[in-house]
Amino acid sequence: MEEDDASIGSPLRVVLTFLLIVVLPLAIGLFAAARLTPRPQIGIIRLSYDINSQTAYEIGEQLRTARQNPAIKGVVLVINSPGGSAAFSEELFLDVLDTRRELPVVASIDLLAASGAYYMAAAANEIYAKPTSSVGSVGVIASLPGDIFIDEDLLTTGPYKAFGGTRDGYVRQIERAKLAFLDAVQVGRGDRLTMDLATLSRAEIYTGVQAAEFGLIDGLASGEEALRRAAALAGVRQYDAVELYPLTFDTDTIPLPEVRYQPQPIDEARLRQAPAALAPGLYYRYVEPSAAR
Amino acid sequence: MHKAALYLAIFVVLLLAPSAVRLFQYYRPLAEAPATPPAYTGAGIGAVPTPEAGNGADTVQTGAATRRVAGAPRGVVVLDQAHGNQFTREELATLDGLLAARGLQVRPLAEGALTEALRAATGLVVIAPVDGYSPAEAQAVSDLVARGGRVLLVGDPTRYNIEFDETDIFAAPIIATAQAPLNDLANAFDITFRGDYLYNTVENEGNFRNILIGADGFGDSALTEGLDRLALYSSHSLQLGPSAAALLSADDNTWSSATDRPGGLVLAALSPAEGDAGQLLAIGDVHFLTEPYSTVYDNGAFVARVADFLAGGGSTGTLAGFPYFFHSPVDLVYSDDPDLGPDAFDDIIALQAAFRGVGLSLALANEAAADHDVIYAGLYNTAEDVAELLDAAGVSLAIRPAIARPATTATTHPDATPTPSHGTRLIESPLGDVEMAGTALLLLADDGTRRQLVVLAASNDGLENALTRLRGAASAEGVNLTDCLIQDNLALCPTGVANEPVEYALVTSGPADEPTTESEQPNGSQADSPEPTDKGAIELGQTKTAELAAGEIHAWTFRDGPATIDITVDPDADMDAVLELYAPDGTLMANLDSAFAGGVEEMRAVEIPDDRPYFIIVRDFFNNGGHYQLSVAAGEPAQPDQPESTPTPEPGG
Numbered sequence: 001m002e003e004d005d006a007s008i009g010s011p012l013r014v015v016l017t018f019l020l021i022v023v024l025p026l027a028i029g030l031f032a033a034a035r036l037t038p039r040p041q042i043g044i045i046r047l048s049y050d051i052n053s054q055t056a057y058e059i060g061e062q063l064r065t066a067r068q069n070p071a072i073k074g075v076v077l078v079i080n081s082p083g084g085s086a087a088f089s090e091e092l093f094l095d096v097l098d099t100r101r102e103l104p105v106v107a108s109i110d111l112l113a114a115s116g117a118y119y120m121a122a123a124a125n126e127i128y129a130k131p132t133s134s135v136g137s138v139g140v141i142a143s144l145p146g147d148i149f150i151d152e153d154l155l156t157t158g159p160y161k162a163f164g165g166t167r168d169g170y171v172r173q174i175e176r177a178k179l180a181f182l183d184a185v186q187v188g189r190g191d192r193l194t195m196d197l198a199t200l201s202r203a204e205i206y207t208g209v210q211a212a213e214f215g216l217i218d219g220l221a222s223g224e225e226a227l228r229r230a231a232a233l234a235g236v237r238q239y240d241a242v243e244l245y246p247l248t249f250d251t252d253t254i255p256l257p258e259v260r261y262q263p264q265p266i267d268e269a270r271l272r273q274a275p276a277a278l279a280p281g282l283y284y285r286y287v288e289p290s291a292a293r
Numbered sequence: 294m295h296k297a298a299l300y301l302a303i304f305v306v307l308l309l310a311p312s313a314v315r316l317f318q319y320y321r322p323l324a325e326a327p328a329t330p331p332a333y334t335g336a337g338i339g340a341v342p343t344p345e346a347g348n349g350a351d352t353v354q355t356g357a358a359t360r361r362v363a364g365a366p367r368g369v370v371v372l373d374q375a376h377g378n379q380f381t382r383e384e385l386a387t388l389d390g391l392l393a394a395r396g397l398q399v400r401p402l403a404e405g406a407l408t409e410a411l412r413a414a415t416g417l418v419v420i421a422p423v424d425g426y427s428p429a430e431a432q433a434v435s436d437l438v439a440r441g442g443r444v445l446l447v448g449d450p451t452r453y454n455i456e457f458d459e460t461d462i463f464a465a466p467i468i469a470t471a472q473a474p475l476n477d478l479a480n481a482f483d484i485t486f487r488g489d490y491l492y493n494t495v496e497n498e499g500n501f502r503n504i505l506i507g508a509d510g511f512g513d514s515a516l517t518e519g520l521d522r523l524a525l526y527s528s529h530s531l532q533l534g535p536s537a538a539a540l541l542s543a544d545d546n547t548w549s550s551a552t553d554r555p556g557g558l559v560l561a562a563l564s565p566a567e568g569d570a571g572q573l574l575a576i577g578d579v580h581f582l583t584e585p586y587s588t589v590y591d592n593g594a595f596v597a598r599v600a601d602f603l604a605g606g607g608s609t610g611t612l613a614g615f616p617y618f619f620h621s622p623v624d625l626v627y628s629d630d631p632d633l634g635p636d637a638f639d640d641i642i643a644l645q646a647a648f649r650g651v652g653l654s655l656a657l658a659n660e661a662a663a664d665h666d667v668i669y670a671g672l673y674n675t676a677e678d679v680a681e682l683l684d685a686a687g688v689s690l691a692i693r694p695a696i697a698r699p700a701t702t703a704t705t706h707p708d709a710t711p712t713p714s715h716g717t718r719l720i721e722s723p724l725g726d727v728e729m730a731g732t733a734l735l736l737l738a739d740d741g742t743r744r745q746l747v748v749l750a751a752s753n754d755g756l757e758n759a760l761t762r763l764r765g766a767a768s769a770e771g772v773n774l775t776d777c778l779i780q781d782n783l784a785l786c787p788t789g790v791a792n793e794p795v796e797y798a799l800v801t802s803g804p805a806d807e808p809t810t811e812s813e814q815p816n817g818s819q820a821d822s823p824e825p826t827d828k829g830a831i832e833l834g835q836t837k838t839a840e841l842a843a844g845e846i847h848a849w850t851f852r853d854g855p856a857t858i859d860i861t862v863d864p865d866a867d868m869d870a871v872l873e874l875y876a877p878d879g880t881l882m883a884n885l886d887s888a889f890a891g892g893v894e895e896m897r898a899v900e901i902p903d904d905r906p907y908f909i910i911v912r913d914f915f916n917n918g919g920h921y922q923l924s925v926a927a928g929e930p931a932q933p934d935q936p937e938s939t940p941t942p943e944p945g946g
Contacts, residue, residue: 021300025306026307029307029309029310029312037312097333101330123333166585176338180335186337201494201501202494234324235326236319238319
């Protein structure tokens with residue numbers, strides 16, 4: 001009994017015991033906590049250009065990174081894009097929906113989220129914009145194929161092998177793509193969308209204020225607020241905002257894109273001529289009109 | 294044991310505490326889970342079917358039902374391609390076929406004056422022009438409508454032209470639309486093409502700009518009667534004034550891009566508005582005329598109705614439209630079958646060249662073929678072939694006065710070479726009475742089967758000058774009628790021949806073969822009349838036959854008075870008899886030249902007061918002479934309210 005008292009009372013033993021019972025687990029706990037409970041991150045993905053095969057790939061890879069990185073608890077899509085290719089816009093829409101199964105995704109519209117860019121944003125949990133951001137242009141633009149013909153030296157096995165289809169058939173494909181767009185917006189926005197689809201199909205561009213009124217977005221907010229909303233949806237109290245591009249790509253070999261979308265107005269005459277300016281295909285693309293006629 | 298457990302607990306707590314603190318620091322344990330992502334299946338994407346083709350069978354049979362003869366169109370529709378029109382002929386294949394089936398000839402106007410082209414037209418089609426129309430052209434279109442023609446004006450918001458200044462790459466491009474040019478023509482009919490396009494996002498034909506029009510949107514017109522639904526593929530709206538009526542109106546879900554307001558939008562209109570009197574049809578879309586859009590719903594039937602509308606254009610040309618009112622091969626027929634010499638051939642050749650210049654054929658013929666149009670050329674004196682045409686036009690060729698009132702100035706006895714006052718040869722027409730001498734008559738007659746142009750003059754030179762006028766047909770100015778008295782299809786023009794004689798027969802052999810049978814001066818004045826040949830007495834009830842030599846005058850003596858007598862001269866066909874009656878003192882009692890060559894001169898109810906010798910003079914107006922019968926019969930005294938005689942003017946040769 002005395003030995004026990006003596007052992008306990010030994011200063012050395014007290015120190016050792018303290019180190020073993022208190023300091024050691026605390027040190028291990030602190031060390032492990034940094035790894036087991038990393039500071040959560042809200043990933044930032046920037047869509048700052050037309051949607052095409054390259055940009056769709058880049059955004060898609062960043063979304064994959066977000067899904068696969070346990071530290072990333074949410075994603076904010078910072079959008080400044082007029083849209084672009086219909087199929088790649090739809091791919092991004094589906095990628096965002098896929099990501100939402102694991103992480104909340106919030107879209108933050110800077111200057112413009114039009115057409116295909118809004119298509120993608122519609123899949124996000126929430127969408128925010130600035131009061132004068134440009135939002136909308138829900139619709140399709142495409143140039144119709146020319147008249148069909150046959151040639152003595154060009155042999156095909158079907159009347160539309162060289163043309164893809166009839167002009168009238170293409171018109172209906174375009175209309176159906178519009179319906180797909182409207183359906184996607186309706187699916188993404190659900191009951192929050194207060195605008196009827198016939199009106200939405202006018203493909204107008206709305207300001208952020210109008211878009212909020214019509215339920216195209218969830219509110220007016222800054223990019224920081226969008227981050228906070230993403231964090232809140234993820235149940236995160238503190239977080240780091242991280243750019244996902246450097247985490248996804250080796251910026252030494254694939255540098256961060258320097259191009260940032262700026263409106264590139266197309267004057268009316270060139271737009272009228274243009275179908276030529278559009279490569280074959282369907283586009284969820286907003287074509288900014290020129291200021292001067 | 295307890296102590297060890299305590300130590301272990303402390304160890305564990307302290308081991309986990311940092312993580313717990315971080316968890317608590319970083320996360321909200323009770324945060325609401327985000328909503329489950331929606332499932333996207335694409336099930337909400339509706340179908341956009343191609344509409345069923347309507348019954349586009351054309352009820353009009355191609356062929357003889359609408360064509361009079363092969364190559365002879367029922368009407369001419371000018372297709373304007375001279376104003377930067379934004380369409381191709383290939384696009385109009387459907388309409389072309391329908392017009393051809395109705396016997397209409399489509400004449401594209403790629404260059405040249407619309408005013409000239411419309412002179413021949415019964416219809417006009419103008420599609421998406423981007424070059425403006427001059428006031429003269431607009432007036433020509435109005436004139437076409439005024440004379441019964443039909444006009445189809447078609448706009449389309451997708452048809453425009455863009456021009457770039459190649460010398461200045463920074464210059465703004467010029468976008469030329471069809472709105473203003475169409476309104477150059479349409480405004481006169483209370484129709485204005487607006488610069489908008491129509492759209493419907495609620496119910497459309499595959500695209501917001503493809504407007505569906507149901508029976509509720511049809512105006513009361515044969516153009517839409519019995520149709521159920523039409524689709525117009527991008528259309529302007531039309532603004533209408535009181536004299537225009539809406540033919541196609543959009544529903545309340547259709548909006549105008551100009552106002553961004555729905556309702557009350559008109560896509561097609563007719564003017565004038567009354568019933569089916571519309572002669573100008575304005576439509577805001579061209580696509581429905583083209584394939585495949587012409588096969589959708591009732592579009593095909595509507596295009597056929599549009600063709601019917603154009604076929605309904607009146608074929609009434611006017612003289613100013615010479616020679617375009619001819620639609621069949623034209624026969625040039627000289628009346629009285631004259632021997633034609635070099636001068637005539639010059640006229641014919643020049644006229645043929647003029648006709649060829651405007652795509653028509655002209656051939657000299659002795660007699661007009663039944664299915665050909667015809668130009669009759671001749672002298673008034675040989676106008677028997679066209680007597681019916683002249684009569685139908687209210688034109689009479691007459692000699693007035695038929696019986697002169699008792700001369701106020703005594704003339705000498707016939708033996709003393711009397712100078713009787715002959716009647717004046719007149720053209721009596723709705724335009725007034727004009728002397729034949731110095732005047733050419735041009736008359737266009739259209740009896741529904743052929744068009745006949747009558748050209749008459751008093752002399753060979755006058756006729757030649759009249760035909761020369763027609764040669765201008767091939768020029769841009771067209772036939773020159775500016776110095777003519779003209780109304781509808783009748784023109785009286787100066788021949789430009791000074792002191793023009795009224796010639797007996799057409800002689801075109803030229804200066805080397807001047808006719809031996811020279812004509813007299815106008816009005817039959819006989820400055821160098823020969824002495825009458827005394828043919829002896831003629832009694833009441835007698836008929837005498839005599840042969841009048843060229844330049845000869847016969848004098849017959851009547852002594853069976855007092856009596857009321859009828860004096861009749863029945864000449865041969867080539868003789869234009871003139872009958873005069875002189876009193877014993879040489880005073881001219883009456884004269885008569887009411888008929889042309891071959892016509893009977895009949896002086897009725899002439900009072901012979903006594904049994905002294907009265908002289909009956911018979912001569913030929915043209916001094917050609919001829920065979921005749923002279924009769925003197927008892928006549929009925931003239932009633933106070935009846936004219937002294939009832940000569941029957943008759944055109945003839």
